Amino acid sequence: MANTSATRALAEDLIARPSVTPQDAGCIDLLAARLAPLGFVNEIIDSGPDNFRVRNLWSKRPAAIQPSARAAPKTIVFAGHTDVVPTGPLEQWTSDPFVPTERDGKLYGRGASDMKTSIAAFVVATEQFLAAHPNAPLNIALLLTSDEEGPALDGTVVVCEALKARGEVLDYCIVGEPTSVDRTGDMIKNGRRGTLSGRLTVKGIQGHIAYPHLARNPIHQLAPALAELVAIEWDRGNEFFPPTSWQVSNIHGGTGASNIIPGQVVVDFNFRFCTESTPESLQQRVEAVLQKHGLDHDLKWTLGGRPFLTTPGTLVQAVQAAIRAETGIETELSTTGGTSDGRFIAQICPQVIELGPPNVSIHKIDEHIALADIEPLTAIYRRVLENLAALASGDGA
Numbered sequence: 001m002a003n004t005s006a007t008r009a010l011a012e013d014l015i016a017r018p019s020v021t022p023q024d025a026g027c028i029d030l031l032a033a034r035l036a037p038l039g040f041v042n043e044i045i046d047s048g049p050d051n052f053r054v055r056n057l058w059s060k061r062p063a064a065i066q067p068s069a070r071a072a073p074k075t076i077v078f079a080g081h082t083d084v085v086p087t088g089p090l091e092q093w094t095s096d097p098f099v100p101t102e103r104d105g106k107l108y109g110r111g112a113s114d115m116k117t118s119i120a121a122f123v124v125a126t127e128q129f130l131a132a133h134p135n136a137p138l139n140i141a142l143l144l145t146s147d148e149e150g151p152a153l154d155g156t157v158v159v160c161e162a163l164k165a166r167g168e169v170l171d172y173c174i175v176g177e178p179t180s181v182d183r184t185g186d187m188i189k190n191g192r193r194g195t196l197s198g199r200l201t202v203k204g205i206q207g208h209i210a211y212p213h214l215a216r217n218p219i220h221q222l223a224p225a226l227a228e229l230v231a232i233e234w235d236r237g238n239e240f241f242p243p244t245s246w247q248v249s250n251i252h253g254g255t256g257a258s259n260i261i262p263g264q265v266v267v268d269f270n271f272r273f274c275t276e277s278t279p280e281s282l283q284q285r286v287e288a289v290l291q292k293h294g295l296d297h298d299l300k301w302t303l304g305g306r307p308f309l310t311t312p313g314t315l316v317q318a319v320q321a322a323i324r325a326e327t328g329i330e331t332e333l334s335t336t337g338g339t340s341d342g343r344f345i346a347q348i349c350p351q352v353i354e355l356g357p358p359n360v361s362i363h364k365i366d367e368h369i370a371l372a373d374i375e376p377l378t379a380i381y382r383r384v385l386e387n388l389a390a391l392a393s394g395d396g397a
Contacts, residue, residue, distance in 0.1 A: 081148030118176025206263030241274030308346030322383035
């Protein structure tokens with residue numbers, strides 16, 4: 001495998017920058033400067049209000065040679081985020097979260113696994129690939145944001161909208177989220193469930209608890225509908241996704257006094273839904289239950305993201321072959337876990353997967369990555385580029 005000391009050095013440089021959402025702390029400027037000598041054209045897209053300014057980077061290197069007169073070169077995108085979650089109590093960290101530190105064969109620091117090492121591996125793998133294949137018939141791009149861990153309103157989604165508006169064609173995308181379990185490459189995400197949240201307010205009539213005939217208890221009215229919603233089979237999932245899940249996260253009702261019937265009850269809930277359901281179908285089914293039980297209610301919906309799925313094909317096969325060649329692992333395809341920026345990219349790119357290091361320590365105190373996972377990650381990304389370039393040249397993966 002190629003020497004990846006350059007990956008660790010770049011990862012440490014990124015970790016040392018306290019880029020808590022939406023701060024970028026100079027990460028994107030550093031990466032843009034690293035990419036420019038390789039022939040990448042950098043486009044900085046800033047977005048958001050002054051008190052939450054987000055920095056985004058779209059950086060693309062056009063293929064030096066067209067694969068044929070009839071076919072445009074394919075575009076592979078590496079996507080990720082430079083922002084990190086807050087550190088939590090500093091006194092609970094064994095070492096400063098923004099001073100990359102090696103201990104016991106691990107590199108510690110906020111962002112070590114989520115996902116500054118992946119970004120460093122993107123860049124170094126690209127450098128290695130272009131040094132060996134400067135005329136590869138493949139467009140290579142990076143899409144980076146400083147707003148993924150936060151509200152994600154001014155990050156990747158803004159870049160995707162800009163690319164769509166000008167007709168930019170993307171063919172493949174690898175998101176560097178930490179997807180692995182025990183070893184880098186043992187699991188990749190070829191899709192993610194969608195997320196749909198609702199806030200339901202059921203209205204009653206407040207009154208004295210000793211005179212229930214003069215009041216209307218919204219909690220009592222809600223209970224049968226809530227039981228029915230809990231019991232519904234929303235769908236059965238499919239080959240790639242588990243069944244859609246509906247979960248209540250919060251219930252708020254009452255004034256705090258023990259002798260008052262509340263005037264309303266508020267329920268927060270969420271669907272994690274698969275491709276067998278749509279936001280529209282789920283909304284309609286919930287509303288039908290509420291109407292059936294005659295509830296006086298308001299319901300506000302928030303669509304956090306639609307599900308996406310990349311079935312086994314060119315990209316999945318190229319990634320599987322790369323992992324097998326570099327690690328000997330037969331990787332597992334999975335759609336578990338939360339959402340990622342892949343949900344935005346999948347709207348403009350037909351093949352999106354997520355591949356990164358083990359996720360055991362992400363968002364935790366003493367976040368880290370095993371040093372033994374850094375070299376394979378870089379090598380896998382480089383090998384994917386080689387496999388896709390070979391296909392574009394007609395040489396096979």
